[in-house]
Amino acid sequence: MTVLFADVVHSMDIAAAVGAERLREIMTELVERAAAVVQRWGGTVDKFTGDGIMAVFGGPIALEDHATRACVAALGLQDEVKRLAFEVQERDGVNLQLCVGLNSGQVVAGEIGSRSLGYTTIGEQVGMAQRMESVAPPGGVMLSVSTARLVERHAVLSAPEMLHIKGSDQPVAGRRLVGAPERDRRVAEAPSTLVGRRWEMAAIEGLRERAINSRGAVVTVAGSPGIGKSRLVREVTALATTQGVDVFTGYCQSHTSDIPFYAVARLLRAATGVEGLDGQAARDRVRDRVPDANPEDVLLLEDLLGIADPEVALPKIDPDARRRRLTKLVNAASLARQAPAIYVIEDAHWIDEVSESMLADFLTVIPQTPALVLITYRPEYSGALSRVPGAHSIALAPLSGPETAALVSQLLGPNPSVGELAHKITERAAGNPFFAEEIVRELAERGVLSGQRGAYMSVAGIGDFSVPATLQATIAARIDRLDPAAKRTLSAAAIIGSRFRLDLLKTIGIEPDLNNLLRGQFLDQITFTRNPDYVFHHPLIRTVAYEAQLRSDRAELHRRLAAAIESRDPAAVEKNAALIAEHLEAAGDLHAAYGWHMRAAVWAANRDVAAARLSWERAVRIADSLPAEDPNRAAMRIGPSTMLCATAYRVHERVAGDRFEELRTLCTAAGDKASLAIAMAGLVIDHVYQARMREASQLASEAMALIESIGDPTLTVGLSFAAIRAKAMTAEWPDMLRWSQKVIDLAEGDRSKGNFIVGSPLAFALTTRAMVRYGLGRPGWRDDLQQALAMARSVDPYSYVTVVAYTYLPGILGGVLRPDDSAMRDIEDALQIAERSGDDLALSAARMTLGAALVHRHSEAERDQGHKLLAEVSEVFLRRGHNQPEVPIVDVYAARERARRGDRDGAIPFMRAAGDHLFREGLLQMWGIPATGVLVETLLDRSADADVAEAEAAIERLTAAPAEEGLVMRDIWLLRLRALLAQAHGDAATYAHFRDRYRDMAKTLGFEGHIAWAEAMP
């Protein structure tokens, strides 16, 4: 229990100045306001002492956090008095000030629950509170040692002082309360005793206990609004806090569900303890938290938290790599944390997509940490956080009839006059505790109930009034009854969001009138600074307050808010672009909103591709909705649509259908060939990734024709790589050669020309020209490859990874190159680069290349590692749905390793399926060549009944497949395979004939892989 004692400074002087009559008036006002504050924080005013007040926290209802509440109330009280003092100063010219003292102590058992605690029973506690009051500075709050001890973990206190108390020689220790920083919302609520939920509490407590030994758990709590999700979480966290467990909470809000990073940033800000710190201090705190992290990674984290130094540039890396690095950093920090913690994600049904997927990644390590994660959401949510593997889910059902009745009787109190009413409320509330609370509030405000919470009387007969039918209607009725100033304040707050700060209300032209809103628990105050934060007591109140407004009023507030957000923090404008766009869209300022969506996309494009796409989507939607006669409409539709098509392959999204066709029509009408070409390039890559090879090839030709018709060299150089890539997969060698050559010519040696999609189109074209050259047995390929590798290394990470993959994957599998030490070094470099700064596609390419190289190495360990890599890569391709054309060849080499370890029977079906697939798709001339090779070798190794015949058929199929004239890549493999076939037939002469021709050809062509394989043949 904590006792609060407050007293007016120099009340005798005030009495002398204004007269006893007026003093009584002032005191009455003061006491009334004070009582409201005390009550709001769950305390009871116990006594008016003539010129002061005594209140008790934790008396009638046992509160585990009585000291915190008393502190918060004491600060609130001082605020309130300051407001009153202002009026008194104006009118009476006197200075009204209050001293407050607090003291905490045990209450004698049996006293709890009695409505009035006499001086005699708790005299000692009161005495100390009074003494603290007597030494508190005017306007200040003094805590006794016992209170200070209870709140020092989360309140701001002065250093302990030794205080001399009038009439006593013994000094006593005390500490001044300077501020009560943000606490979670539970403090903000006059508490009722928890009703029911025993099973749920026990289940979560059980998991929390288990979590202590690094066996953490994720618990989801689903239920409809007001059913008690947050309350359950609060009960758990309150208990944990008393045991010294840290609790970190991230709230999702309805108006931020399209603001990328919003929720994850909030949670991480809480967890890193940077909330409320300014730039440099915040950054120092973060560095403290992750002392060993790579400095670049720390910059990424600071950017995510929104505390980055505006002077320091963000590292230039792909959003995918950024994501990987952040995940690694955060997960390492969670794993390193020894102390138990609880992380809460509230209202996940409003989470933004980026936060959702990032958090899902962070949750994967929770089972190995001493942490408990609690996620609340409404039943309609079915996103990633509702499907966390291994999570425990709790579906919160309505309270039972008796439970609801118990809650209602707690709210109403024991007076017999409310008995009948209690039935009616219980029935209507239907097990929703928030509904029950709101009905009681509504009835009290309407005057049907009089008295106060827990002690109501009913003055009306039961037939004389009605109870609103739904929770929303109840809230609406309460809002309706507010006076205009309070209503206006609530409306404006609802526009800002669930949580808002005082000054923002003022900035948008509202003279805040908060008292009634706080008293009626529409809002709760959660910080106690000069510019305090408030939250809506419940999200539904915000929703109802938002929807109750006239559309035009709402629009005006949204517009002002957008302007306020833009002007208040110029350094963060780009970061806030999505939010500004959101408000402008709600305001109906479509052109302005469009512009901000496009800006938001630019900001996001460096951070998260999906987030950028979301902004482009929103921009397209706005453009679509503009009237047809708007002169900018066409251009506004083309811009974001182009970007959506161009980046679709990054998120593996099918855009082949309507969006692209629509864009084509738009571009054609507007004569905008360049946009169409850019979109087409993206679509070609998407086709390739999805293994729609015929579409890819056809569109690639069309794209090249279009690009040629534009005749812009830079555009040609920059966009050709997509088409070349498609033609490489379909083994259309002449097209590939022609376009590679064109890029090489137009680039004129400039390694960065046309670098708007890949860093060095020239390096890429050299690689693909080399592929054609060796495939068709033409000279110059070795030089091309060397030049390309050297060039790409000096340009950008992505180019290097691409060139390495295009050099070594087909090179080694085709037998042109050998995975010697220098090749391995190149590939390992590429992998490292991809990991640190490349997108997921580049990373997959590098891993695939390394895997393929390793299974061609000699040591068992390397081959094992290669096998593992290939299996992983194949799984990723299938799961994420990209690199589909590579899936068969990756599977073939994984199967080859399986066969080598003895499981030929298990491996052959995979090889056979891959070969059949490539044949059906008409793709035998690229990956089909080595795939056939591996199948034939493995069949002949096994040499069971039908194997030799099957091998022969496979060779014939490859021979007969239509191919380019002079495709030596195929011819050399056929020689090898025919030799092996002859050997299987026991035909020594034919074997020797083919073997020798094979050896000669390998040497003539300089194909190092084949040279080695040929030499190994007996």
Ligand SMILES: Nc1ncnc2c1ncn2[C@@H]1O[C@H](COP(=O)(O)OP(=O)(O)O)[C@@H](O)[C@H]1O
């Ligand atoms: N089991 C319960 N016993 C007593 N009061 C409850 C209980 N569950 C919820 N409440 C009260 O009902 C109101 C709404 O609960 P809340 O947890 O905010 O709902 P939700 O988060 O599910 O929307 C709060 O004031 C809360 O204190």
Ligand SMILES: [Mg+2]
């Ligand atoms: Mg809630």
